[in-house]
Every structure is written in C-alpha cells, then in structure tokens.
Amino acid sequence: MHTTKALAEANRLMTVCNSCRYCEGLCAVFPAMEMRRSFADGDLNYLANLCHSCGGCYIDCQFTAPHEFDVNVPRTLAIVRSESYAAHVWPQAMSGVFRRNGLVISLLTAATISAFFIGMMLVHSSGGMFRAYADADGSFYALMPHNVMAGVFTAVSAVAALAMVLSIRNFWRAAGTSLPIAMAPADIWQAIRDAATMRYLEGGGQGCYEDEAVGTDNRRFYHHLTFYGFMLCFASTSVATSYHYLLGMEAPYPWYDLPVVLGTIGGIGLLIGPVGLLLAKKKRDPMVQDDSFRGMEVGFIVMLFLTSLTGLALMLMRETAAMGVLLALHLGIVAALFLTMPYGKFMHGLYRFTALVRYSAERRLHM
Ligand code: SF4
Ligand code: SF4
Incomplete structure (x- = not known):
C-alpha cells in the first residue's frame, strides 16, 4: 500500500519499466530502479528526486498513451518529487x-x-x-x-x-x-x-x-x-x-x-x-x-x-x-x-x- 495516488502510480510505472529496461542508459533513475524488486514509498521518493525531468524517457517510450500501459515517467515522478518535500519536511506542521x-x-x-x-x-x-x-x-x-x-x-x-x-x-x-x-x-x-x-x-x-x-x-x-x-x-x-x-x-x-x-x-x-x-x-x-x-x-x-x-x-x-x-x-x-x-x-x-x-x-x- 502506498500513501498517495502518485506513489501508487509511480510503483506501477517502475514495475513496468523494470521489466522493459529500455531507458537504462538515460539517467540515474533506471539503474537505481534495477537494483530493486519492489518499491516502498521511500524508494519511490528517492527515485523521483534522482529524476531531473529531462523528458527523455517519455520521448523514447513505446508504452505512452494511447497504449494501455499509459507510461509517463517524468510527470508522475514530478508529482511524487513535489509531494516528497512535504512528506519529509521538519517540522511536519509545515x-x-x-x-x-x-x-x-x-x-x-x-x-x-x-x-x-x-x-x-x-x-x-x-x-x-x-x-x-x-x-x-x-x-x-x-x-x-x-x-x-x-x-x-x-x-x-x-x-x-x-x-x-x-x-x-x-x-x-x-x-x-x-x-x-x-x-x-x-x-x-x-x-x-x-x-x-x-x-x-x-x-x-x-x-x-x-x-x-x-x-x-x-x-x-x-x-x-x-x-x-x-x-x-x-x-x-x-x-x-x-x-x-x-x-x-x-x-x-x-x-x-x-x-x-x-x-x-x-x-x-x-x-x-x-x-x-x-x-x-x-x-x-x-x-x-x-x-x-x-x-x-x-x-x-x-x-x-x-x-x-x-x-x-x-x-x-x-x-x-x-x-x-x-x-x-x-x-x-x-x-x-x-x-x-x-x-x-x-x-x-x-x-x-x-x-x-x-x-x-x-x-x-x-x-
Ligand atoms: S519509460 Fe517506457 S521505454 Fe523507458 S523503460 Fe519505462 S516502459 Fe520502457
Ligand atoms: S525524465 Fe527523469 S526518469 Fe526520464 S530520462 Fe529524464 S531524468 Fe530520467
């Protein structure tokens, strides 16, 4: 179970990408992903902060919409990344x-x-x-x-x-x-x-x-x-x-x-x-x-x-x-x-x- 919708979607995408691995040479996200078999919230927040949002994996991906897999790694990781700032902030009240x-x-x-x-x-x-x-x-x-x-x-x-x-x-x-x-x-x-x-x-x-x-x-x-x-x-x-x-x-x-x-x-x-x-x-x-x-x-x-x-x-x-x-x-x-x-x-x-x-x-x- 993931704590947010974006984290659940990131988990789905990383599972797809981990089977595909076509983008492994593009950035640090994919090699880091390949070292894992499952993705806890902390892993996904870490991967999202490795992503620099260059868009390369979206352009190269053969599974973007209208494909049923609907893969969009940059946008999903952008949401997870922004939410990760609030998730780890001290004090939490902020x-x-x-x-x-x-x-x-x-x-x-x-x-x-x-x-x-x-x-x-x-x-x-x-x-x-x-x-x-x-x-x-x-x-x-x-x-x-x-x-x-x-x-x-x-x-x-x-x-x-x-x-x-x-x-x-x-x-x-x-x-x-x-x-x-x-x-x-x-x-x-x-x-x-x-x-x-x-x-x-x-x-x-x-x-x-x-x-x-x-x-x-x-x-x-x-x-x-x-x-x-x-x-x-x-x-x-x-x-x-x-x-x-x-x-x-x-x-x-x-x-x-x-x-x-x-x-x-x-x-x-x-x-x-x-x-x-x-x-x-x-x-x-x-x-x-x-x-x-x-x-x-x-x-x-x-x-x-x-x-x-x-x-x-x-x-x-x-x-x-x-x-x-x-x-x-x-x-x-x-x-x-x-x-x-x-x-x-x-x-x-x-x-x-x-x-x-x-x-x-x-x-x-x-x-
Ligand atoms: S973004 Fe698309 S092409 Fe790249 S690894 Fe993931 S599923 Fe494969
Ligand atoms: S958008 Fe993010 S995950 Fe995709 S290639 Fe660029 S840095 Fe890597």
Whole structure:
C-alpha cells in the first residue's frame, strides 16, 4: 500500500519499466530502479528526486498513451518529487506550505519588507529614510547598524538551516528502507561532480526536451547560471563577512574589490538564469510537467530574480535618496527567501544532492 495516488502510480510505472529496461542508459533513475524488486514509498521518493525531468524517457517510450500501459515517467515522478518535500519536511506542521507556496511567499515577503521599512522609519524618520548618504559613501550601516543586520540574518539562517538539515535527515532515512547502505566520502565527491555538471539533465546526451521532440541544453544552461549565480552571491557575502570580522575592513567596498566583483557577476547570473528557466518552463510540453505545484516552482524562481534585481539596484543607487527604500526592499526579500527555503522549491537541490550521494553509494556497493 502506498500513501498517495502518485506513489501508487509511480510503483506501477517502475514495475513496468523494470521489466522493459529500455531507458537504462538515460539517467540515474533506471539503474537505481534495477537494483530493486519492489518499491516502498521511500524508494519511490528517492527515485523521483534522482529524476531531473529531462523528458527523455517519455520521448523514447513505446508504452505512452494511447497504449494501455499509459507510461509517463517524468510527470508522475514530478508529482511524487513535489509531494516528497512535504512528506519529509521538519517540522511536519509545515507540510501544507508547499501546496500554498506562492501565497505564503507573497504574504511573507510583504510582511518582511514592511517590517524592515517600518523599523528603519521608526529609527530614522522620513528625513533619514529618504535622503542620500553620499557623505557616508552610501553605507547601509548609516540606516541599519552592522550588528543588527548580522544578528537578524544569522538568526534567520540558523532557523532555516536547522529545518533543512532535519528534513534531509528524514529523507535519507526513508530512502534507505529497502536497500540499506553505508555512505563513504567518495560518494559525496561523486555527487558533487554530478550536481556541479547537472549530469542527469542531459537526457542521456540528447539534452532536455522542451516543446518539440528535439533535445536542447537550454534548461541545463539556465540552471547553471542560476546555481552558480547563487553560489557567487553567497561567496560575496562570505568574503565581506570575513573582511569585516577578520580584517576589520568595513563596507562599502570599491567596485574592483572581491565582494563587489563576486556579487555583481553572481547577480547577473541570477537575473538571466531565472528568466531563462521561466521561459523554458513555459515552452515545455505539458505532458511531461506537473502543474499542481506551480506556485512553488514559480515563486522560488521569482524570489531569486527579485533578490538579484534589488541587490544590483541597491549597489548602483546606494549614494542616492533611493537607498533607504531599496535597502528595505532587498533585506525584506532576502529574509523571506531564507525563511521559505526549507518549505519550497529550494529543497529540490538538497534532496537531489542527497539522492545523488545515495545513488553513488548504491552503485559502489551493489552494481
Ligand atoms: S519509460 Fe517506457 S521505454 Fe523507458 S523503460 Fe519505462 S516502459 Fe520502457
Ligand atoms: S531524468 Fe529524464 S530520462 Fe530520467 S526518469 Fe527523469 S525524465 Fe526520464
């Protein structure tokens, strides 16, 4: 017995595919499937998170509708994957957030922007909020002291990190129900290489299928821009924090300094990548997609785009009277992004990585 309709359907499909095995060279899903004779919920959630939704197995399959087997692996695994985030989330009370993700993100973003705006207005009044700080080189700390900013975001990050770690622990444990394995450092290294190149988004070398039966590398390219853009922005913040605490160098930094260079390149990647992903999503064949979590999918991409847009605008206009409003907007959006990370699409990256670690260990031990 499976706990959801999608899991029952995934079980049926994996049983068909396990007899057929025509697609075994396309991605990691099919070799992982072949190591099993039956599929518990944990196995199916694991297989769904190995799937990168390239559509290759739908294009190649001879058993799609109108065949009576009605095989559609990408769409079924997409539903299972989205539902798996809610199934493993910590705390469980937050599981409903995934289905109403777009609404939750919108309301929370409005609340956090308002909180930063009102907080700064209370301290500085409109005279301080709407004036240029050219005399302070456009330093954000003229409006919000560094310690307050660092304290708020350390607390927000700690809450989000705790929820993410405990959610991944739940996922890892459930995935190992029918095929227990012991992980080795080499498995993590292999998973890092597979994730860094997004190896399984290439559909066995043919690319990812969009609106026609021709594979392209578009989704992989925009995923790379988004992922590396995010990592560069993270690196920029980390370097700036080291400058502040280790070297005693306070922001703002000149345009050629490392935090600004990393943040600018990352920010541009985070503008182009999300737009490309949204366009690619619009073009994709609806037959291989699942629309029931559209708010979660689109909400996260839009939040990444807005984070970058407000961050770059803030950097360019920091010495103008717009700095106060832009700072409240940017900090509010980043806080909402961090707070919703464990309860939205961001988790797909962490679950995929965890599934890749597991796959690497399974291959090492059982193939
Ligand atoms: S998707 Fe179709 S062709 Fe591929 S293994 Fe499954 S049943 Fe066979
Ligand atoms: S990654 Fe591509 S080929 Fe593999 S199961 Fe998913 S859609 Fe099919």
